[in-house]
Amino acid sequence: MIQFTNVFMTYPSGNKALQNINLSIEKGEMVYISGRSGAGKSTLLKLINLIDRHARGQIIVNGQNLERITRKRIPIFRRNIGFIFQNHRLLDDRTIFDNVALPLIIAGSNHQEVKRRVQAALDKVDLLSKINSYPMELSGGEQQRIGVARAVVNRPAILIADEPTGNLDPMLSWEMMKLFEQFNQVGVTVLIASHELDMIKHMNKKIIILNKGRILDSNNENKELLKN
Amino acid sequence: MKKYIKIWLTQNAHAFFFSLGQYIKNPINNILTTVVIGISLAFPAGFYVFLNNIQILSKDWDNVIEINIFLDTKISSEQAHIFTERMSARADIAEVILVSKDEALSEYKKLSGFSDVLNVLDDNPFPNVVLIKPVFNDINESKTKDLVNELKAMHEIESVQYDNKWLKRLVHIIDIVKLVIFILSVLLAIAVLLIIGNTIRLSIYSHRHEIEIKKLFGGTDSFIQRPFLYSGLWYGMFGSAIAWVLVTTSLQILSEPIKNLSELYANNFQLIGLGYMHTSYLFSIGILLGVFGSWLSVKRHLYSIEPN
Numbered sequence: 001m002i003q004f005t006n007v008f009m010t011y012p013s014g015n016k017a018l019q020n021i022n023l024s025i026e027k028g029e030m031v032y033i034s035g036r037s038g039a040g041k042s043t044l045l046k047l048i049n050l051i052d053r054h055a056r057g058q059i060i061v062n063g064q065n066l067e068r069i070t071r072k073r074i075p076i077f078r079r080n081i082g083f084i085f086q087n088h089r090l091l092d093d094r095t096i097f098d099n100v101a102l103p104l105i106i107a108g109s110n111h112q113e114v115k116r117r118v119q120a121a122l123d124k125v126d127l128l129s130k131i132n133s134y135p136m137e138l139s140g141g142e143q144q145r146i147g148v149a150r151a152v153v154n155r156p157a158i159l160i161a162d163e164p165t166g167n168l169d170p171m172l173s174w175e176m177m178k179l180f181e182q183f184n185q186v187g188v189t190v191l192i193a194s195h196e197l198d199m200i201k202h203m204n205k206k207i208i209i210l211n212k213g214r215i216l217d218s219n220n221e222n223k224e225l226l227k228n
Numbered sequence: 229m230k231k232y233i234k235i236w237l238t239q240n241a242h243a244f245f246f247s248l249g250q251y252i253k254n255p256i257n258n259i260l261t262t263v264v265i266g267i268s269l270a271f272p273a274g275f276y277v278f279l280n281n282i283q284i285l286s287k288d289w290d291n292v293i294e295i296n297i298f299l300d301t302k303i304s305s306e307q308a309h310i311f312t313e314r315m316s317a318r319a320d321i322a323e324v325i326l327v328s329k330d331e332a333l334s335e336y337k338k339l340s341g342f343s344d345v346l347n348v349l350d351d352n353p354f355p356n357v358v359l360i361k362p363v364f365n366d367i368n369e370s371k372t373k374d375l376v377n378e379l380k381a382m383h384e385i386e387s388v389q390y391d392n393k394w395l396k397r398l399v400h401i402i403d404i405v406k407l408v409i410f411i412l413s414v415l416l417a418i419a420v421l422l423i424i425g426n427t428i429r430l431s432i433y434s435h436r437h438e439i440e441i442k443k444l445f446g447g448t449d450s451f452i453q454r455p456f457l458y459s460g461l462w463y464g465m466f467g468s469a470i471a472w473v474l475v476t477t478s479l480q481i482l483s484e485p486i487k488n489l490s491e492l493y494a495n496n497f498q499l500i501g502l503g504y505m506h507t508s509y510l511f512s513i514g515i516l517l518g519v520f521g522s523w524l525s526v527k528r529h530l531y532s533i534e535p536n
Contacts, residue, residue, distance in 0.1 A: 046536075049444070051444070051534070051535050051536060075443070075446040075447060075448045075449075075451075076446065077446075078443075078444060078445065078446040079445070079446035083444050083445070089437070089440075089441055091437070091438055091441065093253075102441065102442065102445055103445040103446065105239070105242055106442060106445055106446050106447045106448075106451060107446065108234075108235030108236075108238055108239055110234075110238060111238075150445075154445075
């Protein structure tokens with residue numbers, strides 16, 4: 001599903017963000033990417049979603065070599081990926097319905113389908129009652145769950161989350177991770193970047209640990225590192 | 229294919245209503261911008277109405293080519309009448325009016341106030357005058373000159389007066405005014421483009437966050453630019469409506485004084501406003517400028533925004 005082969009990424013400033021990354025994530029797998037700030041977690045996710053295209057090496061996502069995707073084809077490619085941000089990035093002047101409906105409207109779904117799928121997605125994150133509210137009326141945890149509903153509403157093949165629990169307390173963080181697990185259980189490939197190693201090591205999923213742009217552990221073999 | 233057309237229509241309908249909603253959400257800023265656009269459009273529209281009215285007025289004057297024939301003083305009133313009938317029978321003359329020497333004298337007495345002095349004269353010094361209007365509308369004079377030369381050769385005629393220089397001058401002045409109005413209209417159209425372009429540019433940057441989100445969830449360039457193009461359409465359409473109101477109200481205010489003035493010149497001239505046809509032109513041009521201005525801005529600024 002996602003394959004990195006000899007991927008290097010250097011920012012124009014000369015900062016080496018990723019160095020010789022080789023990894024493979026299978027379809028339906030749930031993988032955590034961890035490491036300290038600046039380790040390259042976000043850069044790796046940005047490469048998958050074509051937000052950044054300055055990498056060397058080969059990246060294959062959903063059977064497509066990213067290097068060969070033209071600018072014009074990027075929107076179609078992105079419709080298969082749901083993205084969740086640390087700061088949820090909801091549109092404050094739109095209702096929860098409008099926020100969650102956005103990927104469906106982009107994809108050209110008809111009104112009935114939009115309504116049905118938005119309700120289903122909000123029901124899944126247990127926030128159907130907030131359908132007519134505005135983001136500012138919701139708590140941080142609720143806003144993050146709306147971000148999840150927006151990411152999954154178009155049934156993407158891959159779900160990517162960049163520090164989704166960064167602004168949440170431990171209880172809400174745990175609930176959020178469990179929510180991702182539920183999506184994974186129905187076949188969605190889930191990739192989560194998180195620096196909260198203590199929490200994710202209890203999730204019993206594959207963990208890729210990055211340090212200064214290099215993979216330290218991609219098979220949970222470095223038990224010492226996980227313990228620390 | 230049918231599916232894609234349906235998607236295209238659905239997305240257009242969404243952008244159409246969404247952009248209208250955005251316009252209504254920020255009434256103060258949008259109304260101010262629209263008023264500026266409306267005033268900018270009202271000037272060329274008003275100039276056009278002015279020109280149209282001048283042309284209608286000058287068209288009436290075109291038909292008033294008048295040749296004054298002063299008959300020889302030896303020609304009697306009976307001979308003058310025979311001459312007038314002969315002129316009336318000609319195919320190239322539309323109208324003939326005889327002002328006999330007696331009529332001329334009495335009119336002069338009335339207008340000049342020298343009636344006592346004129347009574348002292350033994351003979352009537354005025355000649356019989358025949359005013360003729362040719363059938364042709366000959367602003368370039370060639371036919372008129374031929375006719376005047378033909379008249380001058382007639383033995384009954386002392387002299388022939390024909391002066392259309394003022395009309396020619398007016399035609400040239402109207403041509404210059406037309407050109408000035410065209411140049412001003414082009415400049416004001418550019419101003420409208422710049423106003424709309426700048427408004428859309430500000431709108432693009434104030435929606436930067438939204439544009440990034442749309443791009444991240446697979447929004448194509450055309451999907452993202454569509455609400456901005458419809459915003460341009462609203463600016464152009466509402467701006468045209470304001471221009472129409474300004475021009476129509478101005479005409480209403482001016483119509484009565486102009487009617488009174490024209491009556492003093494024994495003319496029943498009335499101001500012509502923007503009819504259905506020209507109103508539709510005004511709206512079409514306004515909408516085209518709106519959409520084109522926003523398209524230019526979108527092309528220039530939208531593509532520089534990428535998610536990060």
